[in-house]
Amino acid sequence: MDITRAKIRELRKALDEKQISAEELCGEYFKKIKADDTKLLSYITVTEDKAKEMAAAAQKLIDEGKSSALTGIPLAIKDNICVEGVRTTCSSKMLENFVPPYNATVIEKLNADGYVLLGKTSMDEFAMGGSNQTSAFAKTKNPYDTERVPGGSSGGSAAAVSASLAPAALGSDTGGSIRQPSAFCGVTGIKPTYGRVSRYGLVAFASSLDQIGPICSDARDCAVMLNAICGQDAHDATSARADVPDFTAKLGQPVKGMKIAMPKEFFSDDIDNDVKSAVEKAAKSLEAQGAELVECSIPGLKYAIPAYYLIACAEAASNLSRFDGIKYGFRGEGRTFEELIRDSRSKGFGEEVKRRILLGNYALSSGYFDAYYKKALALKQEIIKEYNEVFELADVILTPTAPTPAYKIGAQDNDPVKMYMADICTVTVNIATLPGISTTCGYTADGLPIGMSIIGKRFDEQTILQCADAFEQGFEPVAPKL
């Protein structure tokens, strides 16, 4: 058996039963990364030396019988999550040489579990994009077809897990950036409820929407990862005061009687037929297990894209104003303070990031604020209300994760509007602060994965994990051939 294809829980067993050591295990992944990642470009930084030290420390814990769920488990981390002493670029020239002086809270939690860092994965620059092609350093390719995008912005994390270059990874999701690449790369990724996971140490894009979550090969591994990273954090004022349950507790429980809503707007003509039929087939499969399908409507979806982009870009314009080339990051040239800042920002940011800063400042500027930003906030309230109403009728909501399977590299270049519209299936989940999980529900005739999303009530990740797991247990995934 190829150990790099094993699930986290199988690796746990292999490590605890001494079938393999932590050093040997991470060594297997580095062999695979060296062999295959030249074709995919999923990693920006590979941390082999650090991994050996971490693996040795983890092995000591295992030998002493003190292992926990992730002790000795190698993981990849999206390159917008700060790891002390390890270059964290956000795929931007602006942070090309930035080495964080501290760990993100999620990294502190993984450290406490004794994980092993394989490296930092590529992403769209500052998490702005859905293709990984706005990365300044590694324009990741899809493991199922290297002429296609892996999705984004956590495309490096999804591609690495899909190609078995990591058993699991962390990503971040502001408008679908965990779920959409998971769908494109045929893996499972969960965006937790806003506030469930600390954002401390996650380089901010849109602070009211950003959330860290895991990308794994199935829902069961996602539950294991969530158990390790969730919880309130004094460093993040928006981390929620909510009890953290055992996310594995409902796995394996039948979905008999579970009410699954399918909002009609998510199955419109804008959604590719292959995608629609795969998701509908998956719904029938859950129905056959005893779940009840419920028709419903989210009319606010019509305005979701402008609402999302106005809120996200307004927050991004503010968050990214900190990049001035003075304290850290790319430094340009200039005879005056003002010239230095403008040159640093103009040369340090890529085109998509600059467009979003301009849009954000447009929405916030005098004369436009009420018409755009406040209108977007009104829509946010409406979308939350509509989701709350659906959850009075149903336990979970089932939708496609993306309107199409992975598209060809370059297909959306120079067309930001087309790029933004492709986020239609995912952004409302962030706007409404809900948890959502994407899992593979089928393949196109060309063998490209199709993802479906299961959306849950606030802080009810357990039920969406249960539902995704129930589907996965009867579904045979097809691994990519590199």
Next chain:
Amino acid sequence: MAIDTNTIRHLCELSKLDYDENALEKVRDEMSDIIDLMDTIKSFDLTYDDTKDNNSIKFSETREDAALPSFPTEKLLANAENTDGCYVVPKVVE
């Protein structure tokens, strides 16, 4: 066109970004398309009510106002390009 060149220049001022003339025209055209998409929101006729933002999420309470250890100066300066024990910038006063 949803947005003109002068508005783009104003946004560049607010954003502290520079484009040369050719690039500015391209950005104006792209931003016009984007603003057209954003304008669809105008047909939605609800008004924002800031008393209705409760998502039932209870966030952290403010911690006690106590001094806690901070980062060593040299660690923070390690990411700055020019340092002399402080951040070095072009002269800002005559």
